[in-house]
Amino acid sequence: MQIRPPLLDSAAEPCAFLFLTYACNLACRHCYIGDRAPDGHMEEATIIRALHVIREAGITDLRLTGGEPTVHPLVFQTVMWAKELDFRVRLNTNGLLLLTDARTRPLVPELAGCWISVFGLTDEAHQRMSPGGPPLGHVLEFAGALAAKGHSIGVRCLLMPGAKDGVHSFLTRCLNAGLARVRFVPVQRDGRASLDAEMNWVSWPTELEEIIRTCTDSPLARNFDILSVGNPFDLTDQFDAPTDSCVARRRKLWSIAPNGDVFECCLLVTDRECAVASVWDPSAARTLGAVDPFLPRKCRFFTPYLPGTPTKQSCPMSSLDLRVKTHV
Numbered sequence: 001m002q003i004r005p006p007l008l009d010s011a012a013e014p015c016a017f018l019f020l021t022y023a024c025n026l027a028c029r030h031c032y033i034g035d036r037a038p039d040g041h042m043e044e045a046t047i048i049r050a051l052h053v054i055r056e057a058g059i060t061d062l063r064l065t066g067g068e069p070t071v072h073p074l075v076f077q078t079v080m081w082a083k084e085l086d087f088r089v090r091l092n093t094n095g096l097l098l099l100t101d102a103r104t105r106p107l108v109p110e111l112a113g114c115w116i117s118v119f120g121l122t123d124e125a126h127q128r129m130s131p132g133g134p135p136l137g138h139v140l141e142f143a144g145a146l147a148a149k150g151h152s153i154g155v156r157c158l159l160m161p162g163a164k165d166g167v168h169s170f171l172t173r174c175l176n177a178g179l180a181r182v183r184f185v186p187v188q189r190d191g192r193a194s195l196d197a198e199m200n201w202v203s204w205p206t207e208l209e210e211i212i213r214t215c216t217d218s219p220l221a222r223n224f225d226i227l228s229v230g231n232p233f234d235l236t237d238q239f240d241a242p243t244d245s246c247v248a249r250r251r252k253l254w255s256i257a258p259n260g261d262v263f264e265c266c267l268l269v270t271d272r273e274c275a276v277a278s279v280w281d282p283s284a285a286r287t288l289g290a291v292d293p294f295l296p297r298k299c300r301f302f303t304p305y306l307p308g309t310p311t312k313q314s315c316p317m318s319s320l321d322l323r324v325k326t327h328v
């Protein structure tokens, strides 16, 4: 199998995503987690067990996610437990509590990195996809202010069909706010997004190619420490077989659900049948630390999910890191 260099993941180090909860304080239109019946928060004993299993497996890169991890009453304590075990802890958050609840903010200095979600390139698009969330301008100002204090903050921005004309002005807005880390995440045609008839899904892969060109060619890109664009559609040519684009075959992305079940990537946590272990298994640390490359898997996300574009298949987790400064 040959993978051409630009498509390699920027950091091939194994990492583990701890889904502290499936609960969330927002109800975004596209969310694939939000459709799930709430399983409750991860219990304290499961958190502690999971941290020890992950660490024993030799993994030090920990991502707290959900749902919305900041609604978990033990989120701060979890960060402190993890730091005692020498994890580098990053947080994926919708930012609502960070912006509105001063008690949540002490989390930030403890983190090695924080990605705050925004749900559209414009105020209107952001509010439409995530009603009830903080306005886009507030999120960018807040994140920029934290970046100015030296914290490792970036925004993960949802890209939706029809978004291409707004990319340049969004990047300008981020730079004006003092933000130099942006990850664009194309909406997937699964979860609740599939119900949105207003979106033109058929032209979405072509539009995404234009967005990638804008990000690559624009002089603005030089000002970013991190600028990446997910491209779930058109990476097939980079691999001998389409299934080789499975990110989990190139990088361990262990994901631990609130009940302690272990999955091979973040998207699989939505399907209980895909669990490969539980943190409570006596051999869990050995499973997570295994060095053998994963076998090709049949993943339900790996389907021609755009009707009429059967050649545009690849793993929906694939992304292009267009610019990543090595010192960040």
Ligand code: SF4
Residues within 6 Å of the ligand: 024, 025, 026, 027, 028, 030, 031, 032, 033, 034, 066, 067, 068, 094, 117, 130
């Ligand atoms: S903030 Fe994230 S987890 Fe919460 S509803 Fe929105 S997409 Fe889903």
Ligand code: SF4
Residues within 6 Å of the ligand: 245, 246, 247, 248, 249, 264, 265, 266, 267, 268, 297, 299, 300, 301, 302, 314, 315, 316, 317, 318
């Ligand atoms: S979504 Fe499927 S194809 Fe992609 S990394 Fe996960 S298991 Fe692999």
